[in-house]
Amino acid sequence: MTRTSSTPIDTRERGWAGGRLGAALGVLLPPLAAFVVMAGVWEAAVLLFEIPAYILPAPSRIWVSLIKDGGSILGHTGITLFEAVAGFTIGSCLGALLGIAFAYSRILARGLLPYVIAANTIPVVAIAPIIILWFGHGIPSKIAVTAFLSFFPLALNMMKGLQSYDHTVMDVFHVAAASPWQRFAKMRLPSSLPYVFVGLKLNVTFSVIGAIIAEFVQADRGLGFVIMTAYRTLNMPRLWAAMLMSAIIGILFFALVALIERLLIPWHSSMRDRVRG
């Protein structure tokens, strides 16, 4: 399991101080420049070596394909995004509840944790057909697949987060005669948020993948459907356009969660800076 989110890059200080626009440009300009260069080399290579479009379409052809049936691809993108967000939300909420139960009941955790970890390793391509069989042909079955994928990472991270509180802080709450609910709401839950966001960021990726894979298995709309049909007709520019859109919704969704994280736990990443000195 990868944890790309656990190495924070702290741009906050620069972002708020004075030259906010300059800072934004400083962040955006290098990848933009790299994009232009890569697209240019790509375009030139396709022209120069006369690479056929079904092997590698030129960026311009992908762009034309995107513009030409933009409305259609945008509609499919919206459906996939909806499935991903809905599944993400449902799966994450249910996962959080199970994580809370695990953190508070050792017996429950001992009994069920091995199965949760095992279930977490099931490949989505194996489970998707089963779930679609259960939930039918429509959008709900796609949501169920993404919810399934989002469930386990959050259950595990929520449990770990709730167990990761500072024991001296717990003593402070004890001496102050805090109720169990106060300990949860004012101490354990806030302490768990860094872990929760590790889980949520994993789920962002999983939910987009999950929605598209579910659409592969069976669908009449969505980006997975577009990719499958484009592949069957060897309409590679359209396939690349769909792939581009799936990357874009993944990035936007991730950025949204990362923004919420920054707003909710500004204390965390900089706390790590302090520890590292």
Added chain:
Amino acid sequence: MAGAERPSPSPGEGSGRQAQVLCEDLQVVYPGEQGAKPVHALQDINLEVDEGQFISLIGPSGCGKSTLLRVLADLITPTGGTARINDHPPRTARLNREVGFVFQDAALLEWRRVLANVALPLELQGVPRAERQARARELIELVGLKGFERSYPRQLSGGMRQRAAIARAMSTSPKVMLMDEPFGALDQITRDRLNLELLELSQRQRMTVLFVTHSIREAVLLSDRVAVMSARPGRIIKLLEIDLPRPRTLESRETDAFERLARTGVHVLEEGFGVS
């Protein structure tokens, strides 16, 4: 907000003049793990601390200094004897908010500003927002953190974080303040300054303080009495009366009387090591 734990009605209230902190034959034995011998963390602790007294506990690591404070704060249940605070068992005293605790680690909530951190115990008690914030502001000024109300803990130095922790412990106006090596992790200069301020604070607020430290000089400077402890079993081997005149300053440490007391303390400590 769900109510915090409620104190149970306390028997024997107001039964005459009592020591504010009282330990009688107090004993804490940890069961040995897997065949190992049980550990006598505390044995036969008899201690009386009167209101407004400052008493230091000093001794080698593992002598049970912290355990004693944790018993008084109801963080550990003793296996024998009794501990009483204002003639209440520790649990009642804790639920009545009669006890404040300052740990070696400031243990502030990183996601709260200083003001909300200091006001935390009052918030847990259900004190209305305006009232608890006013009280927190008072205390923040008292411990010398005025101007940092809106800072986050990570923006404070170690000494400032500990000041905030002290203010937080004082917020419910506890009668007894338990301090477990509160300045142990600080540099010498910060430590001296906080010692000085604690001297003044404890006098002015007439707090009863039980103060755990490794430094005999710190103990002598601050205390009315120093309880020297030995390890395994953890027991009090000597109670030193510190009769240095008050008010004391850092210069009190340069007097002959101070040196004599510190030397005595060191000797007793060394004897304690010999016993164990």
